[in-house]
Amino acid sequence: MSYLREMILKHGQVFPNNVLKVDSFLNHQIDPIVIEEIEKEFYKYFGDRSITKVLTIESSGIAPALLVAHHLGVPMLFAKKAEPSTLAKEDKYVTSVHSYTKNVTSNVLISKEYLSANDKVLIIDDFLANGQAALGLVDLVEQAGGETVGVGICIEKSFQPGRQYLEAKGVDVFSICRIQSLENGKVTFLNE
Amino acid sequence: MSYLREMILKHGQVFPNNVLKVDSFLNHQIDPIVIEEIEKEFYKYFGDRSITKVLTIESSGIAPALLVAHHLGVPMLFAKKAEPSTLAKEDKYVTSVHSYTKNVTSNVLISKEYLSANDKVLIIDDFLANGQAALGLVDLVEQAGGETVGVGICIEKSFQPGRQYLEAKGVDVFSICRIQSLENGKVTFLNE
Numbered sequence: 001m002s003y004l005r006e007m008i009l010k011h012g013q014v015f016p017n018n019v020l021k022v023d024s025f026l027n028h029q030i031d032p033i034v035i036e037e038i039e040k041e042f043y044k045y046f047g048d049r050s051i052t053k054v055l056t057i058e059s060s061g062i063a064p065a066l067l068v069a070h071h072l073g074v075p076m077l078f079a080k081k082a083e084p085s086t087l088a089k090e091d092k093y094v095t096s097v098h099s100y101t102k103n104v105t106s107n108v109l110i111s112k113e114y115l116s117a118n119d120k121v122l123i124i125d126d127f128l129a130n131g132q133a134a135l136g137l138v139d140l141v142e143q144a145g146g147e148t149v150g151v152g153i154c155i156e157k158s159f160q161p162g163r164q165y166l167e168a169k170g171v172d173v174f175s176i177c178r179i180q181s182l183e184n185g186k187v188t189f190l191n192e
Numbered sequence: 193m194s195y196l197r198e199m200i201l202k203h204g205q206v207f208p209n210n211v212l213k214v215d216s217f218l219n220h221q222i223d224p225i226v227i228e229e230i231e232k233e234f235y236k237y238f239g240d241r242s243i244t245k246v247l248t249i250e251s252s253g254i255a256p257a258l259l260v261a262h263h264l265g266v267p268m269l270f271a272k273k274a275e276p277s278t279l280a281k282e283d284k285y286v287t288s289v290h291s292y293t294k295n296v297t298s299n300v301l302i303s304k305e306y307l308s309a310n311d312k313v314l315i316i317d318d319f320l321a322n323g324q325a326a327l328g329l330v331d332l333v334e335q336a337g338g339e340t341v342g343v344g345i346c347i348e349k350s351f352q353p354g355r356q357y358l359e360a361k362g363v364d365v366f367s368i369c370r371i372q373s374l375e376n377g378k379v380t381f382l383n384e
Contacts, residue, residue, distance in 0.1 A: 013278070021278045028276070029306045030268045032261060058251040059270065066255050067262070069224060076222045078251065084220070085293070086205070086213045101277070114221045 003037045004154065005177050005189060014185040018129070018157060019101060026126055026154060027060045038176060039067035042124065042152045045174045049149045051122045053077055053115065055141065057097075057108055057133050064154055065124040072122075077115065079108040079137060087111055093143040097136040100129070110140055117145035128153040128175060131162025138171060150174060157182070158190050195229045196346065197369050197381060206377040210321070210349060211293060218318055218346060219252045230368060231259035234316065234344045237366045241341045243314045245269055245307065247333065249289075249300055249325050256346055257316035264314075269307065271300040271329060279303055285335040289328040292321065302332055309337030320345040320367060323354025330363060342366060349374070350382050 004026075013021040025031035042064070051072055056065035057079045069076035079095075091112050098105040115121070123137045134151050141148045148171055156163060156175035159182075166173050178190040196218075205213040217223035234256070243264055248257035249271040261268035271287075283304050290297040307313070315329045326343050333340045340363055348355060348367035351374075358365050370382040 015278050019278060021276075023276065023278070023303060024305065025267075028269065028272060028303060030258060030261070030270075032265050032267060035258070035262065059254060059272075062251060062254040063258050063268070066222060066227070066258055069222070070227065070259070073224050075217075075224060076255070077220065078222075080220060080251075084213075084215065086207050086211060086215070111215060111220060113216065 002041075002176060004034055007031065007034055008155070008177060008187055012187055014182050014187065017101070018160070018182050020155070020157070020179070020182060020187070022155065026063075030063045035063055035067055038064045038154055039071055041176045042068040042122075042174070043071050046122050046150050046152060047072065049122070050120055051149055052119045054122045054124055055079070055110075055115075055137055056124045057081075057137060061125045064126060068122070068124060068152070075114070077110060079110050079140060081106060081108055083109065093140045095136040095139040095143070098132045100132070108136055108140075112144070115141065115144035115146055119144065119146035120149045121146050122149055123151045124153075125151070126154045127157070128155075128162040128173070129157040129160040131165040134162060134166055135169075138166070138169060155179065194233075194368060196226055199223065199226055200347065200369060200379055204379055206374045206379065209293070210352070210374050212347065212349070212371070212374060212379070214347065218255075222255045227255055227259055230256045230346055231263055233368045234260040234314075234366070235263045238314050238342050238344060239264065241314070242312050243341055244311045246314045246316055247271070247302075247307075247329055248316045249273075249329060253317045256318060256344075260314070260316060260344070267306070269302060271302050271332060273298060273300055275301065285332045287328040287331040287335070290324045292324070300328055300332075304336070307333065307336035307338055311336065311338035312341045313338050314341055315343045316345075317343070318346045319349070320347075320354040320365070321349040321352040323357040326354060326358055327361075330358070330361060347371065
């Protein structure tokens with residue numbers, strides 16, 4: 001069993017509306033062994049795809065994205081939720097992302113300088129549920145004319161449609177842990 | 193010359209009000225060589241201090257904090273700007289941080305679960321200017337009864353009072369690059 005799965009079973013807490021709290025090792029506090037396993041798993045799956053850039057979204061995607069970018073020896077880029085004062089309107093790609101957990105739609109952006117038609121981009125995020133964040137990142141790569149070589153996810157809620165939406169766009173999705181159900185406060189994994 | 197200093201001279205952009213934009217290698221896109229140097233410098237300076245936890249604040253502190261935590265083999269914890277729905281009021285430490293760049297004061301918080309009186313904490317951030325973020329993090333460690341063993345900064349604006357405020361509280365501050373002035377759009381380092 002993967003260490004991440006072990007940590008989810010041991011320390012993950014299920015809240016109403018299919019919220020899985022993993023603050024003690026992934027989302028607020030980052031466990032050094034969990035993050036190392038995540039890096040290795042993503043590298044093993046995506047390492048041979050000539051990736052030029054790893055893209056994520058602030059804040060909780062940064063930690064998993066950074067280590068795999070470091071291992072690949074390429075830059076890591078994170079989409080920002082707030083507008084930097086130093087970025088002119090014409091200099092950025094913007095997409096809108098809906099969060100079902102927080103029930104709010106917000107713009108996220110990246111500077112045009114850092115993503116181009118030559119980029120082969122690996123998208124990384126902590127969770128995949130309804131896929132809105134990942135689809136937004138795929139859209140940013142498309143706006144730049146680049147190629148999304150895949151989406152790497154730490155924890156996938158496989159009972160929600162995020163993976164389907166991404167696969168319908170031809171995106172290869174790899175998730176370290178796939179959760180089949182959070183019913184009755186219990187975490188059940190796919191392929192147990 | 194350190195690689196970070198070289199990148200600041202080559203790619204850093206000075207904006208009005210002493211804003212130094214380092215988005216191309218530290219704050220939005222993260223350069224893999226810059227971040228590796230940062231990790232090594234922090235490890236060299238703080239590595240022997242029995243650190244139990246690395247603390248930073250979202251979002252741009254996460255990347256430098258994560259790698260040094262990973263090298264030390266300890267958890268990295270980041271203070272959050274938004275309230276997680278899964279955290280009860282009594283379960284968190286809260287401090288207020290003023291941003292002079294954005295001219296806004298906001299609360300940042302950590303869960304009480306992840307910081308205790310036994311912790312020896314290394315605080316990491318990308319910038320030190322007026323010291324408000326770092327002082328807020330020191331305050332969170334104090335609330336938990338823990339010990340701040342030091343503050344590690346990637347880029348210090350030494351013409352602003354952040355370092356003085358921290359040193360007045362007895363905190364050891366180590367900065368990889370210390371900037372003496374951003375006058376006339378030109379970056380001048382201390383000890384050039």
